[in-house]
Amino acid sequence: MSKFKDFPALFHIGFYHPKYNHYKDVYEDNCYFNEFSQYILNLKNGDINAIIYFKNILSNLMEDEEIAIVTVPPHRAGESSGIQKLASCLVQDNKKYIDAIRCLERFKTVPKSSQNLGSRNEHAHLDSIRMSNSSSIEDKNVILLDDVITTGSSTNACRKIISKRGAKEVKIVCLGKTIRQVEYAHRLVEEKFQEELQILDFEHHTKTEEIEMIFDFERSNIEQDDEDRWLEEIYNLESSMRCDLDNISDCIGFVENNLCEYAEEAHKALDGEDYLTPISPFLKAFTDLE
Incomplete structure (x- = not known):
């Protein structure tokens, strides 16, 4: 297990290999797509086995200490996500974790970047995410959870919002980093x-x-x-x-x-x-x- 202070500013548990490679309108199977990546896809869909899988990994990595758990909100306004359900399981299992899971909310829908429609511009996320309750993160060490990181535009935007609202320190923890150059x-x-x-x-x-x-x-x-x-x-x-x-x-x-x-x-x-x-x-x- 690692203490909060030992985590890097950005930590990813593993790597996400997209199920398909695509160029323009051509899609083909990705030979590197594996079970870990499938678990991430399953978690995105709220699969309970995937949630338990990642909860066990994170529980083995993170020390029992007072940390506020925040999640990157989904791209669609008002929608819930698998990463939020995972965060809820972590908070329920560890009484020292502070439930700040939904303190960030998406008030304006943005297209998915994974579909090559979404903006990879940090400003697009800053303009569509707001802090709904800052009391749970003020003067607290914060773990910002996300499922997949590619360019980091959404996570960086969320970190800036949390930091400006009084968090002591923010560390980003992602389940998988998108990788194509294996x-x-x-x-x-x-x-x-x-x-x-x-x-x-x-x-x-x-x-x-x-x-x-x-x-x-x-x-x-x-x-x-x-x-x-x-x-x-x-x-x-x-x-x-x-x-x-x-x-x-x-x-x-x-x-x-x-x-x-x-x-x-x-x-x-x-x-x-x-x-x-x-x-x-x-x-x-x-x-x-x-």
């Missing part, structure tokens, strides 16, 4: 993984050199007037150095193992077989990816 995303994970390994290797080399330099300096300052005492101090100094080097190696090894696990997690999340964690070092690799 193979490229897998390559990005590998590139990021190798980059992090190189940084670790450099840190290991630097720390090792630093310890050896300290050893050489301290050894040169040991007085040699008593050979037995000198040998004992050299032995103790070498033992201390070996211990320090072992500790560095253990720390580097621990971080490297974690990196391997996070990389595997990211690959599985791209394939719909796992979900990401808020502290994953690979989240930033997907920031500008569609």
